[in-house]
Amino acid sequence: MKGKVTNNKSKKVAVVGCGRWGKNLVRNFHELGVLSHVCDSDNEALSVASTCTGALRVTDIQRILDDPDIDGVAVATPSETHYGLAKRVLLSGKDVLVEKPLALTVEEGTELVELAEMEQRVLMVDHLLEYHPAVVKLKEIVDSGELGKIHYLSSTRLDFGYVQQGSDVIWTFAPHDIDTLLFLVEQMPVCVSTMGGDYLSRGSVDVSVNTLDFSTGMKAILFLSWLYPYKERKLVIVGDRGMAMFDDVGENKLTLYPNVVAWAKGKPVTKTADSIVIPVPDDRPLELLCRDFVHCMETRSKPKVSTERVLQVIQLITACQESARNGAPVPLMNRDSRYVHPTATIDTGAVIGKGTKVWHYSHVSRGAVIGERCVLGQNCYIAPNVRVGNGVRIQNNVSVYEGVTLDDNVFCGPSCVFTNDKYPSAVSDNRDNWRRTLVKQRAAIGANATILCGVVIGEGALIGAGAVVTKNVPDGAMVYGNPATIAERKLDES
Numbered sequence: 001m002k003g004k005v006t007n008n009k010s011k012k013v014a015v016v017g018c019g020r021w022g023k024n025l026v027r028n029f030h031e032l033g034v035l036s037h038v039c040d041s042d043n044e045a046l047s048v049a050s051t052c053t054g055a056l057r058v059t060d061i062q063r064i065l066d067d068p069d070i071d072g073v074a075v076a077t078p079s080e081t082h083y084g085l086a087k088r089v090l091l092s093g094k095d096v097l098v099e100k101p102l103a104l105t106v107e108e109g110t111e112l113v114e115l116a117e118m119e120q121r122v123l124m125v126d127h128l129l130e131y132h133p134a135v136v137k138l139k140e141i142v143d144s145g146e147l148g149k150i151h152y153l154s155s156t157r158l159d160f161g162y163v164q165q166g167s168d169v170i171w172t173f174a175p176h177d178i179d180t181l182l183f184l185v186e187q188m189p190v191c192v193s194t195m196g197g198d199y200l201s202r203g204s205v206d207v208s209v210n211t212l213d214f215s216t217g218m219k220a221i222l223f224l225s226w227l228y229p230y231k232e233r234k235l236v237i238v239g240d241r242g243m244a245m246f247d248d249v250g251e252n253k254l255t256l257y258p259n260v261v262a263w264a265k266g267k268p269v270t271k272t273a274d275s276i277v278i279p280v281p282d283d284r285p286l287e288l289l290c291r292d293f294v295h296c297m298e299t300r301s302k303p304k305v306s307t308e309r310v311l312q313v314i315q316l317i318t319a320c321q322e323s324a325r326n327g328a329p330v331p332l333m334n335r336d337s338r339y340v341h342p343t344a345t346i347d348t349g350a351v352i353g354k355g356t357k358v359w360h361y362s363h364v365s366r367g368a369v370i371g372e373r374c375v376l377g378q379n380c381y382i383a384p385n386v387r388v389g390n391g392v393r394i395q396n397n398v399s400v401y402e403g404v405t406l407d408d409n410v411f412c413g414p415s416c417v418f419t420n421d422k423y424p425s426a427v428s429d430n431r432d433n434w435r436r437t438l439v440k441q442r443a444a445i446g447a448n449a450t451i452l453c454g455v456v457i458g459e460g461a462l463i464g465a466g467a468v469v470t471k472n473v474p475d476g477a478m479v480y481g482n483p484a485t486i487a488e489r490k491l492d493e494s
Contacts, residue, residue, distance in 0.1 A: 011034055011071045011072070011294055011297050011298060012034060012035075012036035012037075012069055012070050012071055012072075013029045013034045013035055013036065013070070013071065013072045013073070013074060013293075013294070014035075014036055014037035014038070014039060014064045014067075014070050014072075014073050014074070015029060015035065015037075015038050015039070015049070015055075015073075015074045015076065016039045016040070016061055016064065016073060016074065016075050016076065016077060016085065017039070017040060017075060017076035017077040017099070018038050018039075018040040018042070018045040018046055018048070018049040018076075019040070019042065019045050019076070021076050021099055022040070022045075022049075022074075022076030022077075022099075023045070023048070023049060024286055025074045025076055025097075025286075025290065026038055026049045026052075026053060026055070027052075027053075028284075028286050028287050028290040029074065029290055030052075030053040030054075030055065031287070032287075032290060032291065032294060034294055035053055035055050036055060036056065036069070036070060037055055037056045037057070037058060037064055037067070037070060038050055038053070038055045038056070038057050038058075039057070039058050039059065039060075039061050039063075039064055040057075040059070041059060043059075046059065061085065061088070065088060065089065065092035065094070066092075070094060071094060071095060071297055072094055072095040072096065072097065072122070072293065072294075072297050073089045073094050073095070073096050073097070074096075074097040074098075074099075074293070075089065075096060075097065075098045075099060076099045076126075077099070078164075078167075079099075079101060079104060079167060079171060079172075080104060082098050082099065082101065082102060082103055082104075083102075083103040083104065083108040083109075083111075083112065085098075086098050086102070086103075086112050086123070087111070087112060087115065090112065090115050090116055090119050090121050090123070091115070091119070093119065093121070094121070095121050095122035095123075095124075095293075095296070095297050096116075096121065096122070096123055096124070097124045097125075097126060097290075097293045098123070098124070098125050098126065099125075099126045100125055100126050100127055100175040100176065100179075100313075101125075101171065101175050101310075101313065101314055101317065102125045102310050102311075102314065103314060104171070104314075105314070105318070106311060106314050106315050106318065109310065109311050109314045110311060113307045113310075113311065116307075120300075122293070122296045122297055122300070122303065123303075123307060124292070124293050124296065124303040124305060125305055125307075125310045126289065127175065127176065127179040127180075127305045127309075127310070127313070128176065128285050128286060128289055129176050129179065129180045129183075129248075129285065130179065130180070130183050130304055130305050131285040131286075131288040131289045131292070131304065132246075132248070132253075132285040133253075133280040133281040133282075133283050133285075134246050134248075134253035134254040134278075134280045135180060135183070135184075135246060137254055137278060137280050138184065138235075138237070138244060138246055138254060139183065139184055141244060141256070141278075142184050142185070142237065142244075145241075146241065146242060146256075147237060147238075147239030147240075147241055147242045147243065147244060148239040148240040148241030148242065149239055149240045149241075150185065150218050150237060150238070150239045151218065151219075151238045151239060151240065152218060152219040152220065152221065152238050153181055153184070153185070153218075153219075153220040153221070153235065153236065153237050153238070154220075154221045154223075154234075154235070154236045154238075155177040155180070155181065155220065155221070155222045155223070155234070155235045155236075156222075156223045156224075156232050156233070156234050156235075157173045157174075157176070157177055157222070157223075157224050157225075157232070157233055158223070158224075158225050158226075158228035158230070158231065158232040158233075159173075159225070159226050159228060159231045159232075160226065160227065160228055160229060160230070160231070161226075162226045163200065163206070163226050163227075165201075167204070168196075168198075168204040168205040168206070168321070169196075169205055169206055169207065169208055169224045169225060169226050170194070170196070170205055170208055170210070170224065170317055170320050170321050170324065171317060171321070172226070173224040173226070174208075174210065174222060174224055174316075174317050174320065175313055175317065177222050177224075177235070178222070178313050178316050178317065179305070179309060179310075179313050180235060181212070181220050181222075182309050182312055182313065183309065184237070185214070185218070185220075187214055187215070187216070187348070188214075188312055188316075188332065189212035189213055189214050189220070189316070189332060190213055190214065190215050190331065190332055190340045190341065190342050190344070191212075191213040191329050191330065191331050191332060191342040192210060192211065192212050192213070192316060192319045192320050192323055192329065192330050192332065193210070193211045193213075193323050193328075193329040193330070194208055194209070194210045194211070194320040194321070194323040194324040195208065195209050195324065195327075196208035196209075196324035199227060200227075205321070205324050206225065206226060206227050207224070207225040207227055208222075208223075208224045208225075208320070208324060209221065209222070209223055209224075210222040210223075210224070210320045210323075212316070213342045215340050215342075215344055215345055215346040216345060216346075216347075216348075217345070231249055232249065233247070233248035233249050234246065234247050234248070234250075240260065240261075241260060242256060242257060242258050242259065242260065243256070243257040243259050244256050244257065245257070252277045253280055254277070254278040254280055255275050255276065255277050255278065256275065256276040256278060257272075257273075257275050257276075258272075258273040258274075258275075258276070259271065259272045259273065292304055315332070316332075319332055329342075338352055338353075338354060338355065338356055338357075339356075339357040339358070340352070340357075340358045341358060341359050341360050341361075341362075343360050343361050344358045344359065344360065344361065344362045344363070344364075344376075345362075345363045345364070346358065346364050347363075347364065347365050347366040347368075348366060349366035349367055350364040350365060350366055350367070350368050350369075350370070350382075351368070351369045351370065352364065352370045353370055353371045353372035353373070353374065353390065354372045354373070355372050355373040355374075356370055356371070356372060356373060356374040356375070356376075357374075357375050357376070358370075358376045358380075359375075359376060359377050359378050359380075360378040360379070361378060361379045362376045362377070362378065362379060362380040362381070362382075363380070363381050363382070364376070364382045365381075365382060365383050365384040365386075366384055367384040367385045368382045368383065368384060368385065368386045368387075368388070369386070369387050369388065370382065370388045370392075371388055371389045371390035371391070371392065371408070372390045372391070373390055373391050374388060374390070374391065374392045374393070374394070375392075375393045375394065376394050377394060377395045377396040377397075377398070377414075378396045378397070379396055379397050380394050380396070380397070380398050380399070380400075381398075381399040381400070382400050383399070383400060383401045383402040383404075384402055385402050386400050386401070386402060386404055386405070386406075387405045387406070388400070388405075388406045389406055389407045389408035389409070389410065389441065390408045390409070391408055391409040392406050392408070392409065392410045392411075392412075393410075393411050393412065394406075394412045395411075395412060395413050395414040395415075395416075395447075396414045396415070397414055397415040398412050398414070398415065398416055398417075398418075399417070399418065400412075400418055401418055401419065401420045402420060402434065403420040403434045403435065403436045403437060403453065404418045404420065404436075404437045404438075404439070405436070405437070405438050405439070406439045407438070407439060407440045407441040407443075407459075408441040408442075409441050409442045410439050410440075410441065410442070410443050410444070410445075411443075411444040411445065412445050413444075413445055413446045413447035413448070413449065413465065414447045414448070415447060415448050416445045416446070416447065416448060416449045416450070416451070416463075417448075417449070417450040417451065418437060418451050418453075419437075419450070419451065419452055419453045420434045420435065420436075420437065420453045421433070421434055421435075421453060422435060422452070422453055422454065434453065435453040435454030436453070436454065437451060437453050437454065437455055437456075437457075438455075438456045438457070439451075439457045440456070440457060440458055440459040440460075440461075440475070441459055441460075442459055442460045443457045443458065443459065443460060443461045443462070443463070443473075444461075444462050444463065445457070445463040446462075446463055446464050446465035446466070446467065447465045447466070448465055448466045449463045449464065449465060449466060449467045449468070449469065450467070450468045450469065451463070451469045452468070452469060452470050455469055455470070455471060455472050455473070456472045456473070457469065457472075457473045458472070458473050458474045458475035458476065458477060459475045459476070460475060460476045461473045461474070461475065461476060461477050461478070461479070462477075462478040462479070463479055463480075463484065464478070464479060464480030464481070464484070465480075466480075466482070467479055467480045467481060467482065467484040468481075468482040468483055468484055469483075469484045470483045470484065471483075473486075474486070
């Protein structure tokens with residue numbers, strides 16, 4: 001959609017920073033009919049922006065913040081100034097569009113997000129590719145399952161002459177690519193590993209290869225360099241049913257490759273087919289982004305680029321930079337302290353509470369709900385639709401099958417066994433006859449104990465190591481043996 005924004009008479013935008021990227025924001029907001037002021041410390045850039053658009057020019061941002069007729073401010077200044085300027089804009093009661101990244105730390109980014117919510121202001125970050133028609137179409141293709149299970153993604157952002165003194169290629173190039181990856185796959189990696197080289201200035205990475213590991217086994221590889229002989233912007237997605245490529249600088253923006261690997265007599269056989277160029281609209285992504293900002297100001301709605309993903313991008317860039325500096329992989333701890341080991345598998349649709357840790361080779365199935373502050377040891381399995389309360393500790397080699405519920409603060413010792421079928425069979429499915437098992441809060445199950453299905457283990461009960469529980473256990477009781485019997489004494493309630 002071209003032309004000026006409609007119904008925007010009361011909305012005016014000022015652009016702070018009219019340099020390499022800011023001049024593009026100036027042009028787009030001018031074409032939309034909402035540009036009122038431009039601000040820059042560089043008189044030459046300021047003069048060009050003002051002359052081309054007729055916007056009022058100022059060198060002091062405070063004049064913009066104090067002007068009640070200005071509704072929104074677009075910040076396109078160096079990265080290290082984003083946090084401070086965005087905070088000033090929000091505190092002045094204006095909406096703000098910030099060039100990526102929002103801030104240089106997760107803590108500063110979180111502060112801005114919370115401040116915007118408290119002040120009821122629009123906070124938007126210029127993650128441009130989420131508005132690119134080819135990326136939007138690629139997202140539809142991925143979501144439809146046309147590519148099948150995604151094996152890996154490969155992203156290249158290469159250039160020469162884009163060097164930014166005082167920054168490095170990870171902070172400058174990676175935000176767009178990481179945001180696009182998160183937009184497409186809708187999951188966070190559990191570990192990042194980065195190799196980088198500093199050739200122009202010691203400590204500032206000029207070339208980096210970044211590997212992102214996901215809990216599903218998927219990987220993403222980002223190759224970033226501003227010391228490269230030519231410009232390249234490509235994203236390749238490889239699935240088990242096909243492949244796709246987004247080429248931001250090529251003539252064909254989106255291409256499908258129906259290439260697959262089949263198996264014949266135990267050997268892989270590659271099958272190729274003609275590539276398919278996918279037509280996409282020629283809408284300009286930056287114009288769409290600027291339109292969205294104005295629309296959000298008018299309607300008080302949320303921008304397409306979510307603040308949650310903005311913070312995830314900062315978190316991942318920080319981890320990549322740490323890995324490059326230390327020469328070692330960096331496991332990712334979410335802002336709420338969830339931790340998933342790189343070898344663990346968390347199915348889409350599983351819910352894991354704050355502070356919970358999932359360790360080596362464990363698997364949490366779709367539909368399972370794990371509470372807060374839980375610990376799942378090595379090689380644990382949580383079946384679909386299982387409910388696990390808060391503060392539960394499940395030791396190594398434990399499978400919690402469908403129909404089992406663990407209340408708060410339950411302890412499951414190593415290799416203890418739960419069942420859900422009283423009459424198991426290898427040739428028939430007795431799913432309709434599965435029996436539910438409930439373990440009430442603070443109960444503790446010893447190592448190698450077996451819990452037959454259909455029982456209730458009472459609050460605070462203790463199941464001895466190796467016991468076989470065949471019937472209900474009262475609150476506070478201690479049982480042991482095969483079949484388990486109640487000991488003469490009860491555990492102290494304290």
